[in-house]
Amino acid sequence: MEKPHYEPPKQSAFGQLFDSLFLLVLVFAALFTPLYLKLAGGGKVDVTVADKSTWAGLGQNAVQSAQWEKLGFHPDTAAPLITSRFDYSFSPLELAITAIVVIGYFMLLFAFSKREYIEVIEERFGKK
Amino acid sequence: MTQTTAVHGEKISLLRVLGPAHVWALGVGIVLVGEYMGWNFAVGKGGAIAALIACWAAGLLYTCVAMIDSEVTSTVAAAGGQYAQSKHIIGPLMAFNVGLYLVFAYTMLEAANAITLGYLVQTVGQMAGFAEAHDKPFIVLTIVFLAWLNYRGVYATLTVNLILTAIAFIAVVILFMGVKPWSTELLNHKEILNGLPYGWIGVLASLHFGLWYYLGIEGTCQAAEEVRSPARSLPLGTMTGIMTLLIAATMTWYLCSGLMPWEYLGQATTPLFDAARLTNSTPLMVLLFIGTMFSTLASANGCINDASRAWFSMGRDRYLPTWFGAVHPKNRTPFRAIVFLVPVALIFAYFAPLDQVITFSILSGLLEYTYMSIQVIFFRRMWPLDSIKRGYVHPFHPLPALVLLAICSTTYFAVFLGYGTQLVAMMVFFIVASLWFHFHRYKYVRRGDQFTMNWPRPVGY
Numbered sequence: 001m002e003k004p005h006y007e008p009p010k011q012s013a014f015g016q017l018f019d020s021l022f023l024l025v026l027v028f029a030a031l032f033t034p035l036y037l038k039l040a041g042g043g044k045v046d047v048t049v050a051d052k053s054t055w056a057g058l059g060q061n062a063v064q065s066a067q068w069e070k071l072g073f074h075p076d077t078a079a080p081l082i083t084s085r086f087d088y089s090f091s092p093l094e095l096a097i098t099a100i101v102v103i104g105y106f107m108l109l110f111a112f113s114k115r116e117y118i119e120v121i122e123e124r125f126g127k128k
Numbered sequence: 129m130t131q132t133t134a135v136h137g138e139k140i141s142l143l144r145v146l147g148p149a150h151v152w153a154l155g156v157g158i159v160l161v162g163e164y165m166g167w168n169f170a171v172g173k174g175g176a177i178a179a180l181i182a183c184w185a186a187g188l189l190y191t192c193v194a195m196i197d198s199e200v201t202s203t204v205a206a207a208g209g210q211y212a213q214s215k216h217i218i219g220p221l222m223a224f225n226v227g228l229y230l231v232f233a234y235t236m237l238e239a240a241n242a243i244t245l246g247y248l249v250q251t252v253g254q255m256a257g258f259a260e261a262h263d264k265p266f267i268v269l270t271i272v273f274l275a276w277l278n279y280r281g282v283y284a285t286l287t288v289n290l291i292l293t294a295i296a297f298i299a300v301v302i303l304f305m306g307v308k309p310w311s312t313e314l315l316n317h318k319e320i321l322n323g324l325p326y327g328w329i330g331v332l333a334s335l336h337f338g339l340w341y342y343l344g345i346e347g348t349c350q351a352a353e354e355v356r357s358p359a360r361s362l363p364l365g366t367m368t369g370i371m372t373l374l375i376a377a378t379m380t381w382y383l384c385s386g387l388m389p390w391e392y393l394g395q396a397t398t399p400l401f402d403a404a405r406l407t408n409s410t411p412l413m414v415l416l417f418i419g420t421m422f423s424t425l426a427s428a429n430g431c432i433n434d435a436s437r438a439w440f441s442m443g444r445d446r447y448l449p450t451w452f453g454a455v456h457p458k459n460r461t462p463f464r465a466i467v468f469l470v471p472v473a474l475i476f477a478y479f480a481p482l483d484q485v486i487t488f489s490i491l492s493g494l495l496e497y498t499y500m501s502i503q504v505i506f507f508r509r510m511w512p513l514d515s516i517k518r519g520y521v522h523p524f525h526p527l528p529a530l531v532l533l534a535i536c537s538t539t540y541f542a543v544f545l546g547y548g549t550q551l552v553a554m555m556v557f558f559i560v561a562s563l564w565f566h567f568h569r570y571k572y573v574r575r576g577d578q579f580t581m582n583w584p585r586p587v588g589y
Binding site: 043 | 173218219220222225232319320326329330387388389391392395402405406408446449451452468472476480481484488498499502540544545546548549550551552553554555556557558559560561562564566570571575576579585586589
């Protein structure tokens with residue numbers, strides 16, 4: 001049985017502008033909020049070294065220190081790069097929440113899409 | 129050749145003028161810049177050995193992506209690539225999300241390219257004695273000029289990409305030969321490599337930026353409606369593209385990890401250019417300066433092309449305001465979509481740090497690959513092999529889909545290690561955007577028009 005053809009409403013110019021701006025604001029909010037709140041980027045810690053003023057103290061061998069110098073670094077300027085490390089400690093609760101958000105998102109996506117897809121198929125091929 | 133397609137009754141359509149070489153140039157052109165910058169943040173997250181393991185794991189992920197993509201794209205050949213595929217296989221909301229993944233992945237990559245190009249010009253300018261050289265004007269100039277080129281026409285755009293990409297690839301090969309990989313005169317892996325500074329968790333974490341070696345290769349199918357023979361050109365261009373990238377990634381890792389201490393390499397903005405500096409060879413430095421410039425330009429160029437096609441397709445299908453679905457009457461390009469995305473790229477290139485911009489691009493790609501692994505299982509179930517004509521059938525199904533899903537899941541954890549806030553912020557954005565689409569925007573969508581392929585009714589519907 002043929003499903004009646006759905007005729008969408010016509011969107012006004014203001015409505016089109018509003019929808020475009022809404023998406024734009026959403027994009028900037030999602031991407032800049034972590035930056036603005038200084039939550040972006042990995043947590044870093046400093047490792048302890050023997051002596052920040054010498055290559056040997058920074059744990060660099062002769063070949064490594066020669067390359068640092070060719071790149072224009074001295075022990076003092078290279079020390080922040082050498083001693084900085086990502087902090088990979090994490091809370092299992094945070095991991096679980098993140099996993100739930102990602103999995104929940106895909107479940108929502110597939111469930112709503114299926115509902116819409118059935119309408120598409122019924123209009124294209126008729127009701128089963 | 130000016131063959132046109134008439135879709136949804138549009139009087140003006142995109143031109144079918146591209147061949148397999150353009151498809152290769154579009155795919156590799158977007159991605160090759162990943163060897164010039166960004167991949168090395170994987171070294172920062174886990175050390176050089178971890179980055180190599182990430183390079184291989186990501187290579188496996190993208191081989192699965194290329195296999196799956198070649199089958200689905202050669203069967204669903206329409207502008208928008210994965211976006212058009214999801215409309216036919218999963219449904220409008222999924223298609224809307226996939227369209228956004230594509231726009232984000234490419235627009236952020238475009239911004240990353242502009243940042244790198246600006247940084248390089250500033251660095252070389254300062255080396256040449258121009259202490260006041262500043263990156264910002266070059267960032268703006270790059271984005272605006274390439275947007276104008278895209279506005280003018282796709283053939284010229286991708287022909288320029290073909291030339292820039294070929295030169296950038298040759299530059300990597302020449303540098304690799306220039307460091308004499310058969311000797312220890314310049315490379316000294318034994319003294320420079322230092323194992324796994326973070327242990328095995330660093331290997332997992334580095335998978336995050338490992339994707340950057342290849343991110344965007346799936347962009348080849350964005351040109352599906354502008355390719356003369358999609359069933360032949362798309363699989364050929366994509367598969368040769370991934371092979372080119374595997375070779376370039378291996379060479380890049382080998383020469384950089386043998387020249388630079390991992391602590392420097394892990395945060396460098398232009399690692400291949402730095403590698404050339406360490407050879408003390410002026411011709412190699414000039415060549416890699418040109419290679420980095422060309423690779424960023426080719427990538428940004430391809431990104432504008434792909435992001436605007438995805439945005440245009442969504443406008444044409446009413447997922448976004450229909451105003452975006454217009455084709456330029458003379459240039460036959462999606463000109464409004466191109467212009468609209470310019471300020472978005474500019475704002476990110478201007479205000480956001482490189483690793484953040486890259487992370488947002490990677491996350492968009494990761495969501496897309498996760499979806500692709502599920503989509504191909506639906507595709508085979510809804511239209512079994514003998515029910516529709518496929519341009520290419522990928523082997524060992526469902527193994528590539530399962531491997532892809534497993535590597536994607538691991539990569540989410542890799543992103544969580546260090547960039548968990550961005551991951552959650554991105555997911556919140558997509559959840560809000562999905563609710564907005566389902567409860568508001570979907571009412572403007574013509575239901576039956578979402579399925580344009582001449583296929584039988586899908587099994588189970």
